[in-house]
Amino acid sequence: MASRDYKDILGGVLLMLTGIVFALGAHNYNLGDAARMGPGYFPSVLGWILAVLGVLIVLPALRRPGERIVVQWKSAALVLAAVLYFAFSLPLLGLVLAAAGAVFISSLADHDLTWRGRFILSVAVPVLMVLIFITGLGMTLSPFPW
Structure with missing residues (x-):
């Protein structure tokens, strides 16, 4: 069995987690709407975009072979x-x-x-x-x- 592309998987998961943390943290602020953005609107939208990009990185990496990560x-x-x-x-x-x-x-x-x-x-x-x-x-x- 071939090993997975762990570098992309780890990077994608970290991107997803970062996006989710920022998106959820932004809900403590007034979001507003697209016409009148509140202080939490941009971090929320950006956070969810980062989370989706993380998923788009992880999914193909699960099928791609690669070297195992050696953590220092x-x-x-x-x-x-x-x-x-x-x-x-x-x-x-x-x-x-x-x-x-x-x-x-x-x-x-x-x-x-x-x-x-x-x-x-x-x-x-x-x-x-x-x-x-x-x-x-x-x-x-x-x-x-x-």
Whole structure:
């Protein structure tokens, strides 16, 4: 028996789930109608479109042979840890230190990146974030905890 095209199946399922979550979450807002769209109309329609596209990806992939997916659990955990670190440390440490730490943690998932490269990324990304979000867009984010 041939193996399934697991990459497309996983991608389609994730697309479906994302669409369904956004579509259902949009129902907490006023939907309105096509002539007078409420704040929940666009996310709802887009969510259901994503869910249908996910189905259209999964159905043909169920019949197509492909290689099994090898999940890099350590890399996935490091990226998730970086996102959680950023989310929880932003109010405490400010944008620069939170972003630097998150970039460093997520860079550990890339086995080809050198320590010098990790350091450069951990400095460059927070600088760009300050330039884009605080200076350019005028967002009220604290760059440092002091």
